[in-house]
Amino acid sequence: MSQRxxxxxxxxxxxxxxxxxxxxxxxxxxxxxxxxxxxxxxxxSGEFDSRLKALEKQxxxxxxxxxxxxxxxxxxxxSQGSASFEIPGGRSLIVWLQDFRNQQVALKVRxxxxxxxxxxxxxxxxxxxxxxxxxxxxxxxxxxxSISANAQ
Amino acid sequence: MKNCDxxxxxxxxxxxxxxxxxxxxxxxxxxxxxxxxxEERRQLEKLQAxxxxxxxxxxxxxxxxxxxxxxxxxxxxxxxxxxxxxDWLRSVFSxxxxxxxxxxxxxLLLGVLSGDSLVSGFRNFGQRNNFASVESIDAYGRNVAxxxxxxxxxxxxxxxxxxxxxxxxxxxxxxSF
Numbered sequence: 416m417s418q419r420x421x422x423x424x425x426x427x428x429x430x431x432x433x434x435x436x437x438x439x440x441x442x443x444x445x446x447x448x449x450x451x452x453x454x455x456x457x458x459x460s461g462e463f464d465s466r467l468k469a470l471e472k473q474x475x476x477x478x479x480x481x482x483x484x485x486x487x488x489x490x491x492x493x494s495q496g497s498a499s500f501e502i503p504g505g506r507s508l509i510v511w512l513q514d515f516r517n518q519q520v521a522l523k524v525r526x527x528x529x530x531x532x533x534x535x536x537x538x539x540x541x542x543x544x545x546x547x548x549x550x551x552x553x554x555x556x557x558x559x560x561s562i563s564a565n566a567q
Numbered sequence: 568m569k570n571c572d573x574x575x576x577x578x579x580x581x582x583x584x585x586x587x588x589x590x591x592x593x594x595x596x597x598x599x600x601x602x603x604x605x606e607e608r609r610q611l612e613k614l615q616a617x618x619x620x621x622x623x624x625x626x627x628x629x630x631x632x633x634x635x636x637x638x639x640x641x642x643x644x645x646x647x648x649x650x651x652x653x654d655w656l657r658s659v660f661s662x663x664x665x666x667x668x669x670x671x672x673x674x675l676l677l678g679v680l681s682g683d684s685l686v687s688g689f690r691n692f693g694q695r696n697n698f699a700s701v702e703s704i705d706a707y708g709r710n711v712a713x714x715x716x717x718x719x720x721x722x723x724x725x726x727x728x729x730x731x732x733x734x735x736x737x738x739x740x741x742x743s744f
Contacts, residue, residue, distance in 0.1 A: 422658055427669035473721040476714070521702075526726070534711065534726050537702040546699040550711075550726030 445515040446491045448565045449522070451500045451508060453486040456549070457556025470561055473547060477559065485558075491567075504553045505529055508560065518542045520564040526551070542566045569597045574604050578611055698722055 454467060456479035464483045467474060474482050490498040492512040500508040507527045514521035519539050526534045526548065538546055545563035552558075569577075574597045580586050581594045598604050699722040704711055706726055714723040 422655070423669065427673065430670035431673045472719040473716075476716045476719060476721050476723065532707055533709070533728065534707070534724070535703075535705040536724055538699050538722075538724075539702060540699045541697060544699055546701075547721060547723040548726070549723060551728055 445512075445566045446493050447512050447515060447520055448489055448567060449492050449498060449510050449512075450487065450489040450561075450563045450565070451502075451510075452484060452561040452563075453488075453502055454559040454561065455483045455485050455554060455556050456559045457481050457554075459555055470545075473545075473561070474559065477547075477549065479556070481556075482559070502526075502551075502558065502560070504551065504558065506533075506551060506558075508548075508562075510562070513537070515542075515566050518566075520544075520566055522562070522564060524548070524562060526560075540564050569593045571597075571601060571604055574598070574601070575607055578604070578608060582608070582611060582615065 452467075452470070454464075454470075454474070456474070456477060458480045460481045462481040462483060463471065466484045466487075467482055485503055488500050490500070490510075492498045492510060494512055494515065497509055497511040500510070502508050505528065509525045509527065511523040512520070513523055518541065520542055521537065521539045523535070523537045525532055528551075533551070534548070536548075540546060540563070543563070543565050545561050547559060547561055549559040550557055574594055577586060577590065577594050581591060584591075586594065598608055698715055698720055701713055701722065701724065704713065704724060710727040712723075712725040712727070714725065715721070716723070
């Protein structure tokens with residue numbers, strides 16, 4: 416076998432294994448870190464919690480006067496698995512990781528008041544992106560949840 | 568049996584011992600029976616002898632030792648990894664087309680096999696690093712609003728609910744977006 420043919424085959428093999436690895440990595444089960452930031456939004460004062468700086472532009476969309484971070488919690492959710500987050504006011508948020516593909520994370524999210532489901536939603540997030548779930552009343556204002564996902 | 572033309576074409580190689588056994592034997596047999604080719608051979612041998620005598624007389628004047636030492640040095644010299652890499656890349660790029668055809672076919676196959684990913688990738692291209700997309704919402708009979716705000720790429724799901732969890736008439740829980 417000629418030297419050039421050997422090199423060609425070596426190069427082909429490397430290309431194949433790299434491509435196969437990348438495809439496997441794309442489709443392999445992922446663990447996704449889901450972060451819930453629980454925020455109290457109200458019109459009682461003009462306070463803006465400095466810990467929410469990264470979310471300020473998004474929160475200003477809601478047009479409340481004050482925003483305060485009540486709780487921040489992250490959990491690793493395995494593929495097809497779920498995680499439960501306690502939310503102030505006896506509520507809870509359950510997050511299922513449905514899919515991770517093309518840098519998009521599909522989550523099923525359930526907000527519960529006690530054992531009673533309040534809202535179910537399925538949402539597809541860009542990796543490291545977030546969405547806002549708000550509305551439940553709490554302590555003279557409303558709860559705003561920032562739900563973000565980071566596939567590792 | 569060789570003819571004169573083909574014998575004369577092979578004569579130089581035959582004299583230098585470069586022909587294979589059968590070819591060499593065919594030339595020898597032809598030369599034994601052909602006066603013209605035998606004369607051609609004699610002329611060629613005479614020319615080679617003349618050239619050799621000239622080269623031999625000139626060779627003594629050429630300084631070969633420095634030349635050979637330089638050649639030997641270049642052979643034994645360990646080349647830098649960059650040179651090795653450049654040599655390897657050059658050999659790959661100038662290699663037979665099959666060297667590129669194989670990875671091209673592999674990539675094509677992978678592309679076809681992962682067609683669904685590519686299609687969904689193109690479909691989601693506009694959404695990448697952009698908006699979160701809501702696929703379904705069930706608020707169990709409560710009012711719910713969905714807001715997508717372009718400037719901050721924000722997706723908001725707003726559930727209307729009062730302290731008791733059922734009455735949606737209070738304005739305190741309503742955002743003003």
